Amino acid sequence: MASELTPYLHVRDARAAIEWYVDVLGAEVVYAPIEMPDGRIGHVELAVDGARWMMSDEFPQLHAEAPRGDRGLPVTLHLTVPDVDGLCARVTAAGTTLDRGPEDAPPAGRVASFRDPFGHRWFLNQP
Incomplete structure (x- = not known):
């Protein structure tokens, strides 16, 4: 396994x-x-x-707490998607500001990042 x-x-x-x-x-x-x-x-x-x-x-x-907005985050969630631009359009339409991109970042591909309304940071990648 x-x-x-x-x-x-x-x-x-x-x-x-x-x-x-x-x-x-x-x-x-x-x-x-x-x-x-x-x-x-x-x-x-x-x-x-x-x-x-x-x-x-x-x-x-149980020491299970949500992120606090007054500091940075120790973890970023990396999500591979087929259409970074399309997902970024939905994210911004929902009122969330992008921290980066969408932009081309060779050799990674098309990338963007944002912090969701619940405090978690997401890094989007379209290879």
């Missing part, structure tokens, strides 16, 4: 994040949300063209 590394994101509002990732990134929910007794989402899984990640609401008591 091969090893696998899957990002696990924590956000302040998982329901809003699910909606944003589905509407803007074109994600699909591949594992339905598990609602905790207090109403928070304890686990959900999403994917864009098979690129999967897990997510939950914040659980500070």
Whole structure:
């Protein structure tokens, strides 16, 4: 069996994040949300063209906290997509500002980056 590394994101509002990732990134929910007794989402899984990640609401008591806007991020999510420009158009139409691009960056290809409304940084790549 091969090893696998899957990002696990924590956000302040998982329901809003699910909606944003589905509407803007074109994600699909591949594992339905598990609602905790207090109403928070304890686990959900999403994917864009098979690129999967897990997510939950914040659980500070478990050291699972969303990014804070007052500092940089230690992790960037790299997502390979077939159309960087098209996805950037949807991201900006949703009110999110791009940090970079879209631009050609040989030898990587067409690239762009942004921080989503939930604080996570995404780097888009179209080889």
